[in-house]
Amino acid sequence: MSNPTLDHLLSRRSVSANAMTEPGPDADQLGQILTAGARVPDHKKLVPWRFIVFEGAAREAFGQVIAEACRAEEDEPSTFRLDTEAKRFLRAPVVVAVISRVVQTPAVPEWEQVLSAGAACQNLMLAATALGFGAQWITEWYAFSPGVRQALNLSENERVAGFIYIGTAKERPEERDRPALADIVTTWQA
Numbered sequence: 001m002s003n004p005t006l007d008h009l010l011s012r013r014s015v016s017a018n019a020m021t022e023p024g025p026d027a028d029q030l031g032q033i034l035t036a037g038a039r040v041p042d043h044k045k046l047v048p049w050r051f052i053v054f055e056g057a058a059r060e061a062f063g064q065v066i067a068e069a070c071r072a073e074e075d076e077p078s079t080f081r082l083d084t085e086a087k088r089f090l091r092a093p094v095v096v097a098v099i100s101r102v103v104q105t106p107a108v109p110e111w112e113q114v115l116s117a118g119a120a121c122q123n124l125m126l127a128a129t130a131l132g133f134g135a136q137w138i139t140e141w142y143a144f145s146p147g148v149r150q151a152l153n154l155s156e157n158e159r160v161a162g163f164i165y166i167g168t169a170k171e172r173p174e175e176r177d178r179p180a181l182a183d184i185v186t187t188w189q190a
């Protein structure tokens with residue numbers, strides 16, 4: 001018997017940010033996507049992540065931040081490169097930055113908290129795709145840029161886990177090879 005949730009998991013594909021167009025999710029849909037993003041395994045309810053939404057003109061303004069970071073951090077970037085960087089966030093109608101936020105506590109190792117941020121990224125992806133949008137989890141270079149970190153007001157305990165680009169797919173993505181289970185699954189035996 002067909003199961004819609006399992007069908008979604010077994011057919012999901014990322015859509016390249018370069019292959020996205022309008023429309024993006026409306027306010028209600030974005031609320032649902034973010035709510036799904038916040039419903040992930042989270043040991044001791046530390047909420048070790050937060051989300052920053054970029055929409056409309058904010059995407060262009062943040063592109064200037066990325067281009068400025070590129071100018072400051074790269075060795076003589078070309079005008080073409082700077083122009084490309086300035087347009088990064090314009091590839092999709094909505095971009096959600098997922099910020100991993102590690103809480104200092106002996107109760108939950110950092111590793112678990114970072115994994116929870118990854119789960120938040122994937123839940124955002126799955127929710128956006130379930131609503132019929134295309135989505136892509138991207139870091140590119142600027143997730144790790146000191147200048148971009150500063151512009152995002154990240155604290156010492158925070159890192160960008162990913163930028164989730166969300167929009168409408170211009171075309172259906174092609175299938176992508178997946179690992180054979182025989183190569184990645186073993187059954188433990190004593």
Ligand SMILES: Cc1cc2nc3c(=O)[nH]c(=O)nc-3n(C[C@H](O)[C@H](O)[C@H](O)COP(=O)(O)O)c2cc1C
Nearest residue numbers: 012013014015016136137138139140141161162176
């Ligand atoms: C943490 C993380 C960072 C990623 N960063 C990028 C990136 O910067 N650029 C990119 O093209 N794909 C990036 N990817 C890969 C895509 O999100 C996606 O997984 C890939 O295009 C394969 O598509 P699929 O999700 O349908 O398997 C990243 C994936 C992860 C998990």
